[in-house]
Amino acid sequence: xxxxxxxxxxxxxxxxxxxxxxxxxxxxxxxxxxxxxxxxxxxxxxxxxxxxxxxxxxxxxxxxxxxxxxxxxxxxxxxxxxxxxxxxxx
Numbered sequence: 001x002x003x004x005x006x007x008x009x010x011x012x013x014x015x016x017x018x019x020x021x022x023x024x025x026x027x028x029x030x031x032x033x034x035x036x037x038x039x040x041x042x043x044x045x046x047x048x049x050x051x052x053x054x055x056x057x058x059x060x061x062x063x064x065x066x067x068x069x070x071x072x073x074x075x076x077x078x079x080x081x082x083x084x085x086x087x088x089x090x
Contacts, residue, residue, distance in 0.1 A: 001009075
C-alpha cells in the first residue's frame with residue numbers, strides 16, 4: 001500500500017467515524033422528539049379530562065336547571081288553555 005493510499009484510507013475512516021457520530025446524534029434527537037411529542041399529547045389529554053372532572057358538577061347543575069325549566073314550561077303550556085275558565089270566560 002502506498003503512502004497516498006494509506007492517507008486516503010485514514011481520511012476515509014475519520015470521515016466515516018464523524019458521519020457515525022452525526023447519525024447517532026440525529027437518531028437520538030429523533031427519538032427524543034417522538035417521546036416529547038407523546039408526553040405533550042398526554043399532558044393535553046390529561047388537562048382536558050381534568051378540567052371536565054373539575055367542571056362536571058357545574059355542568060350537571062346547569063343540565064338539571066334546564067330540564068326543570070323545560071318541565072315548568074310544559075306544565076304552563078298544558079294549563080294555559082284552562083286559564084280563561086278561571087276568569088269566568090267560556
